[in-house]
Amino acid sequence: MDGCGEGRGTNRLMVEKLSLSCDRLLSHLQLACCPSHCASPLQGKDLLIHCLLDPELKALRLTGHHGDISAMVFGTGRDPLLLCSASADYVIVWDIRRCYRRTREGVVASGTVIGTLLGKVVHLSFCPCDERVAACSGAKVYILNSNIEEVLSVLAGHLGPLTAAEFCPWNKDILVSISEDRTFKVWGLKMEQILYQSAVLSASPLLSVLFLEKSRQLVTGAADGQVWSFTLPEDHRCHLVTKLDLHKVQQRHQRHLDTVAPQTGGVLGITPDPVEMAKPVLRICAYDRWLPDIDHGQQSWVWMGSSDGLYLVDLGTSELHMTLLFRDHPNLSITMAGSWAMSQGLDNSMIFVVTSLFEALVSVLEVRLLGSGSVDNLCQHLEGLSVMPSAPLIPESPLNAELKKKGPKPPTKTGKRGVKEQPLVFHTQVKSSGYTQSPRMTMFSPKTNVQKKTPGPTKTKRKIGCLVSDYPGDTAAPSVxxxxxxxxxxxxxxxxxxxxxxxxxxxxxxxxxxxxxxxxxxxxxxxxxxxxxxxxxxxxxxxxxxxxxxxxxxxxxxxxxxxxxxxxxxxxxxxxxxxxxxxxxxxxxxxxxxxxxxxxxxxxxxxxxxxxxxxxxxxxxxxxxxxxxxxxxxxxxxxxxxxxxxxxxxxxxxxxxxxxxxxxxxxxxxxxxxxxxxxxxxxxxxxxxxxxxxxxxxxxxxxxxxxxxxxxxxxxxxxxxxxxxxxxxxxxxxxxxxxxxxxxxxxxxxxxxxxxxxxxxxxxxxxxxxxxxxxxxxxxxxxxxxxxxxxxxxxxxxxxxxxxxxxxxxxxxxx
Missing domain, CATH: 2.130.10.10 (YVTN repeat-like/Quinoprotein amine dehydrogenase)
Incomplete structure (x- = not known):
């Protein structure tokens, strides 16, 4: 494997940190990366470890497998940093720091064999505490001890070959497996039994699975671009929360850009897709870094790696917030992806290791979201719409209109010629004349001996309806x-x-x-x-x-x-x-x-x-x-x-x-x-x-x-x-x-x-x-x-x- 380039890519969001040329096609292998290192096969049977924090440090070569390596994964911890690799003959766990030290001492670095002759392993995963490893081979999941060669359990129940299996981060005794039979199963490792089995979700195989710890959800993606999000409660009865189609989500996002913010197309590098193609969800990774205007307690942003690029999706809204496609980045060495490895990086960045679908290439990409510039630019041009008024009414506003009420007509002005002499006639119907009443003999008669009313206790009128209490803001939701x-x-x-x-x-x-x-x-x-x-x-x-x-x-x-x-x-x-x-x-x-x-x-x-x-x-x-x-x-x-x-x-x-x-x-x-x-x-x-x-x-x-x-x-x-x-x-x-x-x-x-x-x-x-x-x-x-x-x-x-x-x-x- 030869290094073909470093630091390529001119886009400020996605930078190609490393490009490697391989001696064989690695399109569907599970590669590995973490914030500090990435791993890839070398000549089929060896491992090549690159340090991302120190690019000048010489790559570490690890030998020990007799067959071609088919899967690898880094552990969840950082001290020690563990790497597990699998081939048809061995499953080996490596302590990366110990391997670096032994290499500097001139001693051949070695790992710990924890599994032998398990068949072709297509996927590996560590448990949250790095004590166990799940290895998917055929239609079975082997649970291995990461310290010694010991098979803790074998889980069999799928009707087709497995594609991935992951441990639950908040319960290490729960494991979820997905298969080409288009279903997923929730396993209880203590009793080695199936706790939940889904129905057939799609017409295509399930390829990726992810746990969202903050929202306690399970996410899985299929080869036809379908993505499902399920809750995983304590009783393990999963309920569907969200279902989306990655291709339709991208089309809706593009129409939104064309209508709401057409000028941002060049900034984000989004161009219309000339050919409709399937978007397999090859890998899903949670994005937990800080972003503005997001409720971090329920954040559900994920990166999805497909064959044509990367997609940043909010599962809570089924909305696409960013698309990084290979065709919009011609300086990248890869034009079509075969597999992805993803990891949280440092300083609000993401690290991606991607293999080419048709060429013997491996590329290491770094994506960095700079504040709100990349995600929230889509609607920056909008005027500050708000329900609360921020300015007074303009003079020609329709809200200034008033309804003219009908009042008494004003007296008409008439000239001298308009005055007519009319006789003054008193009729008996005119009560105001006073001619029909008898004349008053006395003007008034004063009232005498008038008793003053003693003021009694005044009663205060209280409107009971106005005595209201505030709406309780901390009460539970109505449910009974x-x-x-x-x-x-x-x-x-x-x-x-x-x-x-x-x-x-x-x-x-x-x-x-x-x-x-x-x-x-x-x-x-x-x-x-x-x-x-x-x-x-x-x-x-x-x-x-x-x-x-x-x-x-x-x-x-x-x-x-x-x-x-x-x-x-x-x-x-x-x-x-x-x-x-x-x-x-x-x-x-x-x-x-x-x-x-x-x-x-x-x-x-x-x-x-x-x-x-x-x-x-x-x-x-x-x-x-x-x-x-x-x-x-x-x-x-x-x-x-x-x-x-x-x-x-x-x-x-x-x-x-x-x-x-x-x-x-x-x-x-x-x-x-x-x-x-x-x-x-x-x-x-x-x-x-x-x-x-x-x-x-x-x-x-x-x-x-x-x-x-x-x-x-x-x-x-x-x-x-x-x-x-x-x-x-x-x-x-x-x-x-x-x-x-x-x-x-x-x-x-x-x-x-x-x-x-x-x-x-x-x-x-x-x-x-x-x-x-x-x-x-x-x-x-x-x-x-x-x-x-x-x-x-x-x-x-x-x-x-x-x-x-x-x-x-x-x-x-x-x-």
Missing amino acids: PHTNLSTVKTPTPVCCAQYSGDGKQILCGLGDRSVLLYKSSLTGTPAVYTGHDKAVSSVAWSHSRQWWLSASEDRTLRIWPTGSPEPAVTMGGDEKFSKTIRGAQFYYLDKFLLLASGPSLHLYLYHLDNTQDDIKRYQQRSAIKLTRCLETKSGTDITAVSVINDFYSYIVLVSGADRSIQVLDMNTGTVASQLPDAHSRAVHHITQNKGSMFSSQTPDSYNLFLTSAVTDGVKMWDLRTLRCVRRYENHLNRCHPCTAAFSPCGRFIASGSEDNCAYVYDIRSSSYLHKLQRHSDTILNVTFNPATPELLTGTLDGRLSLFRPGNAAISVALS
Whole structure:
């Protein structure tokens, strides 16, 4: 093996530290690297160790194998630093420091043989404490003692040859193996038995496996580019958290770059792929270094090595954050990879050893992410979008509009010619003349002997409803069923539901064209409001709680006074709206009405007057005026709308039928930004983290919002960067418009599901926290009580369920 170059590559992110020419093809061998050293075969039977910290140090050559070396791996510890190598005849463990010392003394360095005649070993791995070694040979896993030649156990159960096996870092007695039979198995080493066996995951063999210790997850990748992430709980019953296709993720990332930040293509060296090709996941490695704007407690960033390059993927969001392809780095000596070895480097860097697929070459690459320049450049050009206003209203802003109220007409000015002489006539009907009354004989009669009222004790009026307590920020998530009832006798879907701002009342829009008003405890008989001709699509409370509105599939909107059986305003119809009203709600602290119909977003000023005149009782005294009508950029129909009405905000979020998300700035009346292909299907529900009047969150928390799409789960986005920051896919959503909601404290997320369960997630984790069962049908709607830790669910067959936390009893501070 000859050194062909060092320090090649001009890109500041990826540098080729070492390029080695070999005497034979090493395309599918397991090579080894660590932060300080890398290892590769030499002439088939020997090992060549290079020191990465001191490039001038002469490479260490180790001999001892009689057959061709097929796999090697470094230990997890650094003192001593162990290297295990395997061939068909021996499995040998080397102490690298001891080997360097013996070589300097002029003595042949030797290792410890721990296995003999195990067959062709394709993969090796050390346990977390370097006491045991797992060797994959054929369809068996040999567990070896790393100190002496001893086979501790033999694990057999796969139907095909094994491709890899790894020890669990938080439990050294757990091992996971993957095979060409397209399954993985979780082994208990104490009892030497299978604790969990997966189903067939893919049509292609599984090639790589990784443990994420911080999130307690298991990640495996296949030859067709499919990647799965599973939880590994204490009972070892794995649950799928995320599934992604590396090729589709790259295509979505490229479309995002083309639309949001086209000028960054040259900086990151990303060019469109001219030929569609498979992207086998040859190796996966966790990336635990510091990156800005990342929750390090739940970080799930991984490097994936494929045949065409490297991919940095966030498994929590299924989003691609960086692509380093060989075709974008012509100075590298390798153009197509056969195998990868990965390790955390020093100073926020990564070390990669890659073999060429078609040539006898081995290359050592170093990738260094310099601060936020490489990962966060994608959205630096975006203006500082934020839910919180950062500037006053501009003079021509639509939000400055005011509704002119009708007042008394001013007196008309008339000239001298306009004055007509009219006779002064007094009639008996004019009571003010005084001619019909008898003359007063006495001007007044004073009251005498008037007793003064002694002031008694004054009673102070206290509004009990105003004495509220803060939302408990440290309570557990609602998970215990408390109340379950049916809204109607015949099954009808609960299309929408919303709590009032004080948490005392609940509005439920049903598929039978009615709206029900419940107490928050779901006790008593609900008030029934009818008038729509089709199913109610949305309901919303005003901030003052004096009004609420309902919109229906009949293209009408009604605004109801609280406690009144008749609406104050009815607007819409086929002549006004050509398509169904979506996302009707109050906006800008009840100043405006906002609704979407087709591709248009309508902003209305309104004046509501609920007084009645006995003579003109059928004349509507309220007024509504269209202020602005905004169109989506692509002209696509709007499927969902979300705004915040609890405080002043210029931002309106809309989703389109073309799978896009658009951010509208109502201060300027324009589309501020657009995110194409946010989901694989059109978004049917979008909601923001609005908090409540009973809880307070950090200002940045209000920039988070959720989107739901059929077959594509729930995504959480950050408005500041317009990037997905977390993905939730444990629930089932294949055909019905299941919704999601934030808790008022901002710690939990709830989602409906088609498996008759509601799922509660910790906002920092993609795996569910609670699975709320005991439902009779698909859960369409979920909503949190803004005042107390309660969760309300509405099902497809018209049932409402109330859940509360499973800890101590809650003291509800509502009258």
